[in-house]
Amino acid sequence: DADVTQTPRNRITKTGKRIMLECSQTKGHDRMYWYRQDPGLGLRLIYYSFDVKDINKGEISDGYSVSRQAQAKFSLSLESAIPNQTALYFCATEGRGLYNEQFFGPGTRLTVL
Amino acid sequence: GENVEQHPSTLSVQEGDSAVIKCTYSDSASNYFPWYKQELGKRPQLIIDIRSNVGEKKDQRIAVTLNKTAKHFSLHITETQPEDSAVYFCAASIYGNQFYFGTGTSLTVIP
Numbered sequence: 001d002a003d004v005t006q007t008p009r010n011r012i013t014k015t016g017k018r019i020m021l022e023c024s025q026t027k028g029h030d031r032m033y034w035y036r037q038d039p040g041l042g043l044r045l046i047y048y049s050f051d052v053k054d055i056n057k058g059e060i061s062d063g064y065s066v067s068r069q070a071q072a073k074f075s076l077s078l079e080s081a082i083p084n085q086t087a088l089y090f091c092a093t094e095g096r097g098l099y100n101e102q103f104f105g106p107g108t109r110l111t112v113l
Numbered sequence: 114g115e116n117v118e119q120h121p122s123t124l125s126v127q128e129g130d131s132a133v134i135k136c137t138y139s140d141s142a143s144n145y146f147p148w149y150k151q152e153l154g155k156r157p158q159l160i161i162d163i164r165s166n167v168g169e170k171k172d173q174r175i176a177v178t179l180n181k182t183a184k185h186f187s188l189h190i191t192e193t194q195p196e197d198s199a200v201y202f203c204a205a206s207i208y209g210n211q212f213y214f215g216t217g218t219s220l221t222v223i224p
Contacts, residue, residue: 042119042215042216043202045211045213048211094209098145098209105156
């Protein structure tokens, strides 16, 4: 089945380290998103991309960067991780057009010590 | 930007009772309102959605209502079952671009 995958699934790192979270999809979708989930805060959009040459900031992009290497791959980087970036990170994909469902990956649990 | 508020943050109901979760939004241009369900340790998945040209939509035991004038929409689950226990998120967007999610409601169905 076409799916959205994320690597790693769990990661523990230290303050100041650079870390990359990767997302791959076999759904053939053009649109890809990165969210973070924190208890009591819901899902907040970090960055999104509508195609390979398109990158847009979301609500909370500070401290993050992204790369859309191909239609199927969208990576999120933390250049210098800090403890308040400890969260559950989700990648999501969406097809073209209007009113489409977003399909989420399984999530990456990141802990910054 | 859009601001979506969701209430309550937690909800406990007896099996067989109904559950209602309410969301309000701020941007009158928003016209697409999906609801996602996230079971413990799992990814969010779409369960129902509604567009602004419709006031109500049903799918078996779940329904969503929309009041554009008041800028609020609600999820209704009837005859709740233990497998309905999960976190539910509402969202608002314009034509499905850039979803703004609510903060989530943790629903517990007590057998």
